Amino acid sequence: MQFLLNQQLITVSHLDPNMTVLNYLREEKQRCGTKEGCASGDCGACTVVVASLEEDKLHYETVNSCLTLVSALHGKQLITVEDLQEGQHLHPVQQAMVDNHASQCGFCTPGFVMSLFALMKHGGSAGHTETELALAGNLCRCTGYRPILQAASDIVSQGMSQDQFLRHQALTKKQLHAIQTPEIQILQQGERIGYLPQNMTQLAGLYLQHPDAVLVAGGTDLSLAITQSRQRFPVLVALSHVPELKHCYRQGGSLFIGAGASLTTVAAFLAQHIPATGAFFTRFASLQIRNQGTVGGNLANASPIGDCAPMLLAMDAQLLLQCGEQQRHLPLEEFFTGYRQTRLRPGEFIRSVIIPSVTLSQKTTLHKVSKRIDDDISAVFAAITISADHQGRADHVRVAFGGMAATPCRAYRCEAVLSGQVITAALIEQACAALSEDFQPLSDFRASAGYRRDVAANLLRRWYFRYSDPSDLTEITDYVS
Numbered sequence: 001m002q003f004l005l006n007q008q009l010i011t012v013s014h015l016d017p018n019m020t021v022l023n024y025l026r027e028e029k030q031r032c033g034t035k036e037g038c039a040s041g042d043c044g045a046c047t048v049v050v051a052s053l054e055e056d057k058l059h060y061e062t063v064n065s066c067l068t069l070v071s072a073l074h075g076k077q078l079i080t081v082e083d084l085q086e087g088q089h090l091h092p093v094q095q096a097m098v099d100n101h102a103s104q105c106g107f108c109t110p111g112f113v114m115s116l117f118a119l120m121k122h123g124g125s126a127g128h129t130e131t132e133l134a135l136a137g138n139l140c141r142c143t144g145y146r147p148i149l150q151a152a153s154d155i156v157s158q159g160m161s162q163d164q165f166l167r168h169q170a171l172t173k174k175q176l177h178a179i180q181t182p183e184i185q186i187l188q189q190g191e192r193i194g195y196l197p198q199n200m201t202q203l204a205g206l207y208l209q210h211p212d213a214v215l216v217a218g219g220t221d222l223s224l225a226i227t228q229s230r231q232r233f234p235v236l237v238a239l240s241h242v243p244e245l246k247h248c249y250r251q252g253g254s255l256f257i258g259a260g261a262s263l264t265t266v267a268a269f270l271a272q273h274i275p276a277t278g279a280f281f282t283r284f285a286s287l288q289i290r291n292q293g294t295v296g297g298n299l300a301n302a303s304p305i306g307d308c309a310p311m312l313l314a315m316d317a318q319l320l321l322q323c324g325e326q327q328r329h330l331p332l333e334e335f336f337t338g339y340r341q342t343r344l345r346p347g348e349f350i351r352s353v354i355i356p357s358v359t360l361s362q363k364t365t366l367h368k369v370s371k372r373i374d375d376d377i378s379a380v381f382a383a384i385t386i387s388a389d390h391q392g393r394a395d396h397v398r399v400a401f402g403g404m405a406a407t408p409c410r411a412y413r414c415e416a417v418l419s420g421q422v423i424t425a426a427l428i429e430q431a432c433a434a435l436s437e438d439f440q441p442l443s444d445f446r447a448s449a450g451y452r453r454d455v456a457a458n459l460l461r462r463w464y465f466r467y468s469d470p471s472d473l474t475e476i477t478d479y480v481s
Contacts, residue, residue, distance in 0.1 A: 001185040001196055003073040004175055005029070006083040007168060012070065017187040017194025017236045018226050021065035021073065022046045025080060033081040033110050034065055037139075039227040041067045041220055041289055042375065044138030047111035049118050051077040051165075053176050058169060060121040061264070061291040062114060064137070067223040068292060069216060071187060071194050071238040075179045077172055079165070081110040084117065086164055093117045096154045102147040108140045112148055115287075116155050121165070126156045136374040137286025185241075194236040200244040200322075203349070206237055208324045211346035213237045217260055218292035220285070221301050245296070245351065253358055259296025259350040266295050273358050280311065280366045286375040296350040299332070302340045302407065305378050305446075307368065309336070309408035312353060313400035314383035315361040323348035336407035360396055363387050365466070367459045371446070378403050379447035382459040386467070392422045399431075399460070404439040404452055411438040414460070428464045432457035 002011050015024075022039075025031040025048075037045035046066040050073070051058045058077075084091035090098065093116045103109040112135065119126060119134040126134070131152045140148060165172070184206070185196035195213075197203040207213065213235040216222055225231040239245055245260025248269040255273060257266055267281035267290065284290060284307055298308040299319070309332070317332045323345055332353075335342050344350075355361055364385040370376040381402035389395045397418045399411040413434040421427050441452040465472055 001071065001074040001187060002179045003075065004077040004172065004179075006077070006079060007172070007175075009175060009179075012187065014189055015070060015187050016189040016192055016232070017069065017071055017238075018192060018232045019070050020223060020227065021048065021063075021068045021070055021078070024070050025065065031080055031082055035107055035110060036066055037107070037111075039066045040224055041137075041286070042139070043108070044111040044115065044286070044288060045108050047114045047138065047288055048081075049079040049114050049121075051079065051172070053173060056173065058172060060118045062118045062134075062137075062288045063292050064220070064288045066227060067220050067289075069194075069219050069223065069236075069238070071185075071196055071216065071236070072219070072240050072292070074185055074196055074238075074241055075176060077176065079114075079117070081113055084113065084163075091117070091163060092158060093120060093151075093155055096151040097148070100147040100151040100154065102143060102151045104143040105141075108138060111138045112140070116152055119152070120155050120158075123159065128153075131156060133282055134287055137288040192232065192234055192236075194238060196238045196241055198241050200242055200351075203237065203239065203242050203245075204322060204324050207349060208347045210235050210237065215239055215300070215349060217294040217297035217300075218262065218289075219297075220289050220293040221297065221303070239294075239296075239349075247352075250358070253356070255355040255358055255361075257295055257353040257355070259299075259352055260294050263290040263293045263295065263298075274315075274355075274361045274364065276362075276364050276366050277311070280307070280368070283368050283370075283373065283376075289375075295353055299335070299353070300342065300344065300350055302336055302342050304339065304405060304407055305381070305403045306408060307378055307381050307402060310381050310383040310400040310402040311364070311366055312355070313408060313410055314364050314385045314398040315355045316357065316398065318354045318356065319350055320352045320354060321348050322351040327351065329354075333410060336409070339406040360385060360387060365463055367462065369455050369459070377446065380404065380452050380455045380459070381408075382456065382463075384460065384463045386418065386423070386463070388423060393420055394418045394423055395420070401439065401456055403447070404441045404456060411435055413437045423464070423467065425464065425468075428461060432460055435460070 025034050035045040037043035041064040047062050048065045051060050187194040195206050214233045217239045239260045245258045247258045270277040298306045319330045367382040368378050369380045383400045385398040387396040397415045399414050402408040414431045417431045417434045435456050441449045443449045
């Protein structure tokens with residue numbers, strides 16, 4: 001496989017496919033400006049920028065190098081904090097951090113610098129909210145955020161800088177075009193091997209040949225097994241270079257989401273069709289995670305607290321699964337069979353997610369309850385889709401939760417109470433009581449079972465308050481910026 005390290009062409013073949021970009025930089029290239037903080041994608045100290053060609057334009061994105069496997073770099077440009085300075089002249093982003101005294105111990109600073117660099121490269125005028133979203137995945141423990149935000153404001157006000165990356169843009173695109181290849185790329189060290197298929201046919205064939213292989217999409221969850229549990233996988237198949245998995249489009253009344261599309265891509269796509277998803281994705285981990293993580297990966301790992309699953313359950317989503325040349329459709333509500341268990345067969349993978357009725361999905365409301373607003377995991381996630389006829393009777397009801405059981409699932413007894421009935425406060429109380437029959441949640445370090453039951457019922461009541469009076473500001477974000 002090949003990629004650019006700044007402007008240097010790197011060719012790699014004999015390398016452990018389990019190696020993260022962070023370890024590659026520090027151990028193989030002695031680039032120690034990129035730091036390891038949490039090794040779990042929470043602190044942003046390891047943030048780097050990856051540039052890729054999209055419609056012959058360079059697109060810059062931040063990623064957590066501690067969770068990104070080296071295989072994800074094929075055909076792209078990797079930029080680290082060491083690449084920004086030109087001779088004795090700091091990059092404008094670095095200079096803004098210095099001018100605003102935005103660095104103290106300096107450990108988190110490279111990550112902040114790279115996040116600001118990517119923000120600057122996107123051009124345009126980012127407001128305060130956009131700047132906070134760009135920095136939400138970066139933590140500082142000593143300086144405080146005011147001078148960092150001031151540095152960000154200075155950078156945004158300057159617009160896109162005429163730096164060396166802009167001057168080398170034509171050369172960079174030429175080099176990246178030259179790297180593109182239709183052949184399967186391979187990383188191997190000893191008995192460990194990683195395959196990088198370049199199209200759907202190669203992927204399907206490889207997975208049939210190696211049904212015990214581990215599929216890597218964004219790797220934001222899988223890589224935790226490598227960084228936290230010290231696991232090493234003998235055979236890995238990377239999905240990030242298969243373009244068919246990244247296609248998102250509307251056909252008729254349905255939306256088709258490629259299972260390998262990044263959450264950032266999916267968020268932009270869904271926001272055009274289902275308004276409620278806009279606010280939802282801003283609370284899905286951090287920007288670095290959303291730039292790497294995928295909808296297919298979020299579903300396939302079958303976590304009971306994965307946020308995509310309850311959202312899609314409330315939208316009656318279906319999965320298009322593929323094994324070799326064979327494809328089949330499966331309703332998402334039938335996909336999960338137990339804790340971290342699914343109906344995927346050996347050699348079978350998720351090709352796409354289908355939301356069948358955009359009109360109904362526009363009535364979906366989403367509620368995430370976690371210990372902090374940004375970059376946190378749900379204690380309870382509720383997704384509610386209820387439409388009513390002209391008499392006020394509920395004629396379509398879907399209520400789904402995450403964090404309430406071993407799998408994300410619908411509240412069927414609650415739905416039965418509501419279906420076909422005139423929606424009143426008394427009916428909602430009956431539906432809340434039915435939730436206790438639907439779920440027997442567990443207690444863990446995020447929330448107790450009792451708390452989860454109470455929160456689930458309160459989220460249904462919150463839905464009713466907004467349904468009864470749409471002008472009622474039930475969310476703090478409705479009136480506090």
